[in-house]
Amino acid sequence: MKYDVIVIGGAFAGLTAAIYSSRQGMKTLVITKDIGGQGLLTNDIQNFPGFTSISGFDLASKFQEQALLYGTEFVYDEVTGVEDNNGLFTVKTREEAYEADALVLGFGKTPRDLGSPGEEKYKGRGVSYCSICDGPLYRNKDVMVAGAGDHALQAALYLATVASKVYVPQRGNRISGSEDMINDAKALPNIEFIYESEVSEIKGDKTVNSVVLKNKSGNTTEIPVRAVFVEMGYVAKTAMLKDFVNMNNEGEVLIDMNGATSHPGVFAAGDVTNIPYKQAIISAGQGSVAALSAINYIHRKRGKVAMKSDWKYIPTGKKEEKLKI
Numbered sequence: 001m002k003y004d005v006i007v008i009g010g011a012f013a014g015l016t017a018a019i020y021s022s023r024q025g026m027k028t029l030v031i032t033k034d035i036g037g038q039g040l041l042t043n044d045i046q047n048f049p050g051f052t053s054i055s056g057f058d059l060a061s062k063f064q065e066q067a068l069l070y071g072t073e074f075v076y077d078e079v080t081g082v083e084d085n086n087g088l089f090t091v092k093t094r095e096e097a098y099e100a101d102a103l104v105l106g107f108g109k110t111p112r113d114l115g116s117p118g119e120e121k122y123k124g125r126g127v128s129y130c131s132i133c134d135g136p137l138y139r140n141k142d143v144m145v146a147g148a149g150d151h152a153l154q155a156a157l158y159l160a161t162v163a164s165k166v167y168v169p170q171r172g173n174r175i176s177g178s179e180d181m182i183n184d185a186k187a188l189p190n191i192e193f194i195y196e197s198e199v200s201e202i203k204g205d206k207t208v209n210s211v212v213l214k215n216k217s218g219n220t221t222e223i224p225v226r227a228v229f230v231e232m233g234y235v236a237k238t239a240m241l242k243d244f245v246n247m248n249n250e251g252e253v254l255i256d257m258n259g260a261t262s263h264p265g266v267f268a269a270g271d272v273t274n275i276p277y278k279q280a281i282i283s284a285g286q287g288s289v290a291a292l293s294a295i296n297y298i299h300r301k302r303g304k305v306a307m308k309s310d311w312k313y314i315p316t317g318k319k320e321e322k323l324k325i
């Protein structure tokens with residue numbers, strides 16, 4: 001199926017790009033693994049203008065509603081590769097391939113893998129990357145947090161409210177992270193720090209049932225747990241774009257002030273890019289810039305006059321008729 005614009009990623013950057021693109025009459029497809037991205041990991045966003053407090057899920061749902069209003073189509077799949085065939089882009093997913101005249105990359109950041117044996121096998125079967133989403137599944141069970149710093153401490157503090165015991169291995173002989181969180185965690189009887197140890201293997205049958213820890217001297221201990229929460233921070237998983245767009249050392253897509261990448265017709269926005277201050281509002285703002293630039297790229301290609309801003313007005317009554325969530 002051929003589109004004017006394909007947006008990869010269905011969170012604040014991608015959904016905003018889709019609102020702008022479809023509202024300007026571009027046939028727009030969003031291909032995404034989920035709606036909300038990293039926003040799904042927080043129940044309380046307090047700094048998005050217009051809302052004193054809103055969950056990431058509710059905020060992203062509102063964005064999607066608005067994109068649907070203007071005719072954006074959605075496919076829930078994982079993009080695995082992108083090709084340029086003389087200016088016509090093919091976006092490959094696990095299931096299908098789609099074509100477009102311009103692309104907006106808004107696929108953000110993804111949790112960093114732990115890299116231990118067993119991690120891949122037990123993903124979704126005891127290995128989790130979202131303590132808030134999956135923690136309640138392990139009520140009154142023993143769990144482990146694999147990671148370091150504030151990400152790991154935040155997860156441990158939350159999990160301690162649902163799990164019976166939370167093990168937190170630390171590579172060194174001290175806890176890494178901010179002092180307040182360390183003190184809070186130390187004060188809880190069901191959080192146990194295990195020093196000079198790291199995860200060497202995740203074991204189980206159908207689901208996780210233990211983790212093997214290796215200490216500095218190479219000795220191993222097997223700890224029975226029902227889940228491992230990996231908290232290693234987030235990375236831009238952009239390997240599929242190697243040699244397609246320029247990136248920095250962290251794998252972030254380099255963009256200019258118009259959201260343009262090094263590849264003509266390919267624009268990017270949000271956490272997947274090298275913009276500073278990774279925040280929902282910034283991703284949204286960048287999403288609009290990338291979409292307007294993509295629209296102008298298509299207009300120029302088709303011999304039309306480029307537009308300066310998004311001024312189109314659609315009467316309200318007509319919009320509601322189109323709403324089809």
Ligand SMILES: Cc1cc2nc3c(=O)[nH]c(=O)nc-3n(C[C@H](O)[C@H](O)[C@H](O)COP(=O)(O)OP(=O)(O)OC[C@H]3O[C@@H](n4cnc5c(N)ncnc54)[C@H](O)[C@@H]3O)c2cc1C
Nearest residue numbers: 009010011012013033037038079107108109270271279280
């Ligand atoms: C715990 C936590 C709390 C936060 N709190 C706040 C806050 O209070 N305020 C704030 O402003 N920001 C907050 N942030 C940051 C904010 O969530 C991010 O800056 C924002 O979500 C980035 O949006 P994005 O659209 O650029 O990318 P992401 O949110 O990373 O979304 C990427 C999207 O792309 C999709 N995707 C990824 N890879 C593929 C692929 N290969 N194929 C198809 N789809 C793909 C994902 O499924 C997702 O929909 C928080 C982040 C976290 C982790």
